[in-house]
Amino acid sequence: MENKTLATMTGAIFDLDGTLLDSMYIWTEIGLKFLKNEGVTPPPGASEQFVKMSLVQAAEFYIKNYAPDKTVMDIVKSINALIEDFYFKEVGLKDGVREFLEYLKSKNVKMCVATATDKYMVEKALERNGIREYFSEIFTCTSVGAGKDTSVIYDRALEHLGTPKESTFVFEDALYAIETAKKADYKIVGIFDVSESAEPEKVKALCDVYINNYSEIYKHF
Numbered sequence: 001m002e003n004k005t006l007a008t009m010t011g012a013i014f015d016l017d018g019t020l021l022d023s024m025y026i027w028t029e030i031g032l033k034f035l036k037n038e039g040v041t042p043p044p045g046a047s048e049q050f051v052k053m054s055l056v057q058a059a060e061f062y063i064k065n066y067a068p069d070k071t072v073m074d075i076v077k078s079i080n081a082l083i084e085d086f087y088f089k090e091v092g093l094k095d096g097v098r099e100f101l102e103y104l105k106s107k108n109v110k111m112c113v114a115t116a117t118d119k120y121m122v123e124k125a126l127e128r129n130g131i132r133e134y135f136s137e138i139f140t141c142t143s144v145g146a147g148k149d150t151s152v153i154y155d156r157a158l159e160h161l162g163t164p165k166e167s168t169f170v171f172e173d174a175l176y177a178i179e180t181a182k183k184a185d186y187k188i189v190g191i192f193d194v195s196e197s198a199e200p201e202k203v204k205a206l207c208d209v210y211i212n213n214y215s216e217i218y219k220h221f
Contacts, residue, residue: 005209006189006220009109011163013154013186016115016122018173018193020131023091026083028195031058034079040066052149052176054116054141055079076142080118087121093129094191096214101134103218110161114153114170116141136160148177151184158186175203182206189217 018024031050035042050058059075067075104111112135115122119140126132139157146152158168170181173193181188190207191214192200204210211217 003209003220005187006169006217008167009104009107009169009221011158011161011168012104012109012111013114013157013161013168013170014111014135015170015172015174015177015191016113016117016125018094018195019171019191020094020097020113021091021125021129022094023086023125024173024193024195026086026091030079030083033082034075035062035066037082038062038066052147052174054147055118056142056145057147076118080121084121087117087125088128091125091129093131094193094214098129098131100214100217101131105134107221110163111135112157112160113138114157115139116148118142148174148180151180151186154181154184154186169208173203175199175206178203178206 014020028047032042032047055076059072062075119138122138137160139153141147144153144156169189170186171189172178173191188207190203190210192212209220
């Protein structure tokens, strides 16, 4: 008998990078690129640290350790400038995303986005890839004032959707974000991304449903 865990879904909160967009790799590189551009030698483990931070958190880290005279917004703007073209012109969808969103729409599932990427880039990427219409709102770590090390962004998204928590699923690829959502009692669909490939068993253990790609998800309805 198939696992029908998603059969009662009424709401879906989607992460962006590594979940909807094939873009997670850009975030494993951008923090190091920014530091090097600023003439700073990246400390050991810097890439792993940055990928778990919101843009504001990364900027605060840089100010505290390297540039106390700079402002958070100065640094956020500098980082965004390095990746704007990628979101505006290059980034594509993960395989099967558009078809799955259409499927959820046909089942009247309410959908929104919860991401660490700044909204103006999210809007451009979703519009260019033809999927903006599926989401009633885009929540960002900057707009809610908290990173994904707390559940604030998921809580705000849930409040917006107005769907019961027990039938609302968080779609995520990153282990640290999945851990946060799990601690807050959200149901989770884990999406494989190569950036998290070193810890797939930890991810799978926390998820209600885990898929390698979207073609696998329909059996859970």
